[in-house]
Amino acid sequence: MNRTARVHLRDPRTVLVVVFVLSFVLLILSIYNLHTLESEKERAKVYTIAANYSYDIKFNLDRALSSTYTLQALLTQNDGGFIRNFEEIAEEILPSYPGVIELAIAPRGIIQQVAPLQGNEKALGLNLFEAKTQNKESFLARESGKLTLAGPLDLTQGGIGLVGRLPIFEDRDNKEHFWGFVAAVIRISEIFDNAKIAQLDQEELMYEMWRIHPDSKEKQIILSSTRTPLIDPVVYTFDVPNGTWTIAISPEKGWGSPVLFMARVLMALMFALMLAYMAKLVVELKITKVALESQVLQTTGEKNVLARQFEVLLNAIPDLIWLKDPNGIYLFCNKAFERLYGAKEHEIVGKSDYDFVNFQLADFFRTHDIIAMDAKEPVRNEEELSFKEDGYNGLFETIKTPVFDKNSELLGVLGVSRDITARREDEEKIQKLEYFDPLTSLPNKLQLRLRVEHDLKIVQHQNEQLAVLFIDFDHFKNINDTLGHAIGDELLVKVSKRLKPLLRQVDTLSRQGGDEFVVILPGVSVDDAAHMAKRLLQAIEQPIKLDTNELIVTASIGIALYPNDGADIDTLFKSADAAMYLAKQNGRNNYRFFTSEIQSRSARILSLENALRYAHTRGELSLHYQPQISLSDGKIVGVEALIRWNHPDFGMISPVEFIPIAEESGQILLIGEWVMRTAATRMKQWMDMGFPAMSVAVNLSAVQFHHAHLSKLVSTIIDEVKLPPWFLEIELTESAAAQNPLHAIETMNELSEKGIRLSIDDFGTGYSSLSYLKCFKVYKLKIDQSFIRDIGIDPEDREIVKIIIALGKSLGLKTIAEGVETKEQLDFLKENGCDEAQGYYFSEPLNVTDIEALLRAPEIILRKNNSN
Ligand SMILES: Nc1nc2c(ncn2[C@@H]2O[C@@H]3COP(=O)(O)O[C@H]4[C@@H](O)[C@H](n5cnc6c(=O)[nH]c(N)nc65)O[C@@H]4COP(=O)(O)O[C@H]3[C@H]2O)c(=O)[nH]1
Structure with a gap:
């Protein structure tokens, strides 16, 4: 067996085939591993994309479904289960819920009111427990008491839609009785448009969204960018009311780069061929040498034809090839090698490395010759070589193979060096991409x-x-x-x-x-x-x-x-x-x-962040109002709207705690919009109820202030509510304005052109530069309560308050003091010409019923302001 193998390995063609097969298989395995690694990375990236789009779709769907809670609230305000002016109200609220195309009220499950009526008349009288395509969800909603989602299904208005249905229960004899449904019909294409899912096409990604149909238990395609099946897609599933939706994404061109893969396979093929060819050469060399030896013995001085052919062949190869005897003396080298030492072959043969390069480098070469001879097998190393002929400097991979005669006597070392500078640079580039931020x-x-x-x-x-x-x-x-x-x-x-x-x-x-x-x-x-x-x-x-x-x-x-x-x-x-x-x-x-305190805090922050997502739709948010008093005549000239969150498990949570969480998690935009809309609507109601004219101030977070569509949003709300703009005041902290003063000036200009008043909250605590303050379109400065608190004991605070009042006067701005708790503080502010005040001394922030009672009895405030 051993003998046969030896015989075969002396045949250059066998060597060629064996080396080719072995090296090709090894290279293909490495390429396959690399390809798998790259595909995994790509999949991880696509998974993040799928998660982001799922979040956006869910967010848009939840927002559309939250319209049913608004209907529920309206129903509660309108006794008898009938909403008057339903069409007008619906027309006003529908723009706030993109995607919703129809709202319906269905006492006992029978639709009695729809809006808009035009085009939806057929829905009137429809019994939702009998409608074939969606009655299942109606029963589910009634039994579970929860919002259910039916569809996707064909809409009578055309297109594909979803129906969100919220069951309403009334309290009779201390028991909850099913009253009926409120429902919202949602056009599904708008939900996807808002989530900008079509952008996936630009990223050359194919996608498909489906759910398992509750009746047929079969896959129901909701949206698909392609008719062809996705190749091994990344799948992400998310919950919707009473079900789950799944998004699957895969790249149009398949995972990894098939072209790159093929290119690598091609390179591997070429490399394996070259290696096999070289191995064949080595064996041939050995055979030739043995033949030469015998010929030299037989014919002195006569050049062998085979040797000449061999020489031609070696010189045609770009790699450096040489043969040294066991003492390191050169026996031959090819043309490429001549370039290294800048000498001809006949000048090199008979000499050693010590004759051409410095001692240290010659020692290095010699050491590797000895390692190969001792190992009795090929040894590979990498080395930097400088070419004497043209100064080229590059990285070379050298394989040194000990050569034996037929009696296993060592003849010397055969060396082959290949330039791998470009390959190494490519490898380093790939490594850099993998490990460094571009x-x-x-x-x-x-x-x-x-x-x-x-x-x-x-x-x-x-x-x-x-x-x-x-x-x-x-x-x-x-x-x-x-x-x-x-x-x-x-x-x-x-x-x-x-x-x-x-x-x-x-x-x-x-x-x-x-x-x-x-x-x-x-x-x-x-x-x-x-x-x-x-x-x-x-x-x-x-x-x-x-x-x-x-x-x-x-x-x-x-x-x-x-x-x-x-x-x-x-x-x-x-x-x-x-x-x-x-x-x-x-x-x-x-x-x-x-700290350990942070450890427990961060757990609470996470829970609050999660609970906050539902606070709005579950009606846990409300506004309290604190009166603002003119110090010259004791009249209530405005109220500040302050948000309150009452969670069923956590209880009352201070805005100081949850507003930063809302800002960090991006929820502040929705919450802020709700605050502004609710406060403006309330003020309009008070005007209509005949209360004296006053303004309502809302706090604006820095995130809202720097959002691109702020002034458009404010205009939409005041137009929607029909509130004259000067009754709305926006409170902005000094630090929010100072963050990006140029942008702040632009936004303030837009708001003030619309007639909306702006005040700077917590004034004195930030770093407003006076030059900017002059450019800010501000109406009022709000002196921070930290200065008011210690007016009685801290002379420095007294000075600061005086300076802010004087600054306000010189810039033509009103001043208001917040956190006024005592008569002494009030007197000081009056003496120094402060225009307005707000604080527990007059009233705490009150809920709607209590503030309305106070507005009806303004003499209480008047008395406090005038008391001696
Ligand atoms: N010690 C003392 N405190 C008084 C007195 N009078 C009023 N306060 C409290 O001082 C805070 C004044 O609001 P702020 O400086 O704008 O500070 C607000 C504001 O920055 C933020 N906030 C409240 N509602 C909203 C909102 O709707 N949106 C945004 N972005 N932030 C809000 O949360 C902060 C705290 O709000 P609240 O807890 O309601 O606390 C309110 C109010 O209840 C007093 O005489 N003594």
Whole structure:
């Protein structure tokens, strides 16, 4: 068996086939692994896309379905289960629920009112328990007491739609009795349009959305971008009322790049062929040499034809090929090799490497010759070679193979060197893409994990600490939204260049994506970490010049320390993230260490964030109103609307706690819109009820203020409610306006052109520059309650209040003091010419019934204002 194998391996063609098959199989396996890895990455990316679109579709669907809660509220206000002016009311509220095309009221399940009536007349009198296509959901809604969703089904108005049905129960004899339904018909195409699902086409992704039909149990396609079946798609399922929807996405061109795959296979084929060819050459060389030897013995001085052919062949190969005897003396070399030493073959043969290169390099070559001879098999190494002939410098892969005669006597070493400079550069490029952020060239998430794993092992061994700093820019989204992503990207690059020099060699600065950066400081103390956080914050807040803008950005930093705040990467990152969240809540531009208190807090924040998503539709939000009093005559000149959240399990939650959560989770836009609409509607009602003219002030969060469509939204609401604009006042914190003053001026101009009044809340606590204040279209300055609180004991606060009042007068602005609790505070404000006041001294914020009672008895306030 062994003998046969030997005989075969002396045949160059057998060697060619064996080497080709082996090398090709190995290369194909590696290529396949690489391809699988790339496909996995692509799938992970598509999974995130599927999750995002699912969230948007669900968000739009929930918003449309929440119209049924509005109908429920209207029903509760209209006794007898009949809504008067239903068509007009529906016309007003429908624009707030994109996708909803019809609203219906169905006492005992029989539709009695529909809006709009035109085109939907047929629905009147329809018994929802008997309608074949959707009666199942009607029974389900009545039995479960929950909102149900029917469809997709064909709409009588044309197109495909969904029907959301909310059962209403009335309380009789201390028991809940089914009263009927309120329903909303939703055009499904609008839901998908709002979620911008068609953008997937531009990303060359095919998609399909389906559900399992409750009756047939078969897959019902809701939406599909293609008729052909998706290839091994990524699937994401999400809940809708009484069911689930599934979105499947796959790339049009298939996973991974088939073209790249084929190119690699082709390269592997070529490489395997070359390798096999070389192996064949080596065997032929050996055979030739043996033949030569015998010929030399037989015919002295006569050149062999075979040797000449062999020489021609070797010289045609671009790789360097040479043969040395066991002492390192050259026996022959090809033309390519001559280039290396800048000498002809006859000048090289008979000499050693020591005759051509420095001692160190010659030693290196010799060592590898010896390793190959000792190993008795081919040995591979990589080396940098400089060519004497033309100065070329490159990376070479060298294979040294010991050569034996037929008696197993060592004849020498055959060397073959191949230039792999370009291949290595390509490999490095691929590696860079995999491990580094393309924008900032900083280590990415993957590389960061590797480094932290490595650093953790070292600090663990040396019994030291390691700090993880999570850096997140404050309100970075506003920069992207207002100045564009290109400016946002440039800013990230500039800031990262600023931060890098502050770190030591052993530290790591990484970009996680978006505006999130992570710094790893191995072997540091708590004080070192705090010191570094301060330095990073200072470096970030230095003004940055971008294009024509000069921007000031700040950041918040959360710090977690190994081993106290986590023994592994994931726990440490979670802790640093939670600490960073708290730093943001604490006014931003600061840093926080992780504590056990944060641990329990972050769990609460998560629960609140989740519960807040349903607070609006479940009617848990309400507004309280606090009167604002003119100090000259004691009249109520306005009210401030303050939001309240009463959760069935958590109880009353302060806006101080949940507004930042709403801002961070993006829910503030919906909540803020609800506050403005509710406050404006209430004020219009009070006007219609004959209460004296006054304004209603609503708080605007910085996120709302910097949102692109703010002034359009405000106009829509006041037009919708028919409230004269000057009765609506918007309170904006000083810091929100100062974040991006140029954009603030533009937005304020738009709002004031519409006649809406603006006041600066918490005035005195921020950093308003006077030059900007002059440009701000502001009507009123609201003196922060922290100054009013200590008027009686702190002379500095008294001075600040006097200065703000004087500043207001000089700029022609009204001043209002908030948090007035005592008569002394009131007297001081009157003496110094403050225009208005608000606070517990006059009244706490009151619910609608109580504030209406107070508005009917204004003498209570008058007496308090005039008492001596
Ligand atoms: N100690 C003391 N406090 C007084 C007195 N008079 C009024 N207050 C309280 O001071 C806060 C004044 O509102 P703010 O400065 O705008 O501060 C508000 C505002 O920044 C925010 N907020 C409230 N409602 C909304 C809203 O609808 N949207 C937004 N974005 N923020 C809101 O939450 C903050 C806190 O709201 P509240 O808890 O309702 O607290 C209110 C009010 O109840 C007093 O004499 N003494």
